[in-house]
Amino acid sequence: QVQLSESGGGLVQAGGSLRLSCAATGFTFSNYAVGWFRQAPGKEREFVAAINWSGDSTFYAESVKGRFTISRVNAKNTAYLQMNSLKPEDTAVYYCAAHYSGSYFLTRSFGSWGQGTQVTVSS
Secondary structure: OOEEEEEOOEEEEOOOOEEEEEEEEOOOHHHOOEEEEEEOOOOOOEEEEEEOOOOOOEEEOHHHOOOEEEEEEHHHOEEEEEEOOOOHHHOEEEEEEEEOOOOOOOHHHEEOOOOOEEEEEEO
């Protein structure tokens, strides 16, 4: 069974940083691209970042370019999201998921979602 688990969320002031982790079990992690998504209260889940299977191609939502960095260490079955220069509008539950088909920018292209980790940025 494929399982993903996020960790590393918390409360941080605007301008601060957090590093999220996504640990994978139950499948060959290196065979899949991985995405990070977020969902704020009352809003739909939205794309944040994605990384291909080898880690040499990355993709970002325009709102986080230059501030967030996605990475992966396949030997550890883990993907990461380094978040710098955080803004209050980054407040959301952050999820990681495995890519199965379709555009990296679409929620429906991913599956095997984790349970999420809360990120709260105060002003």
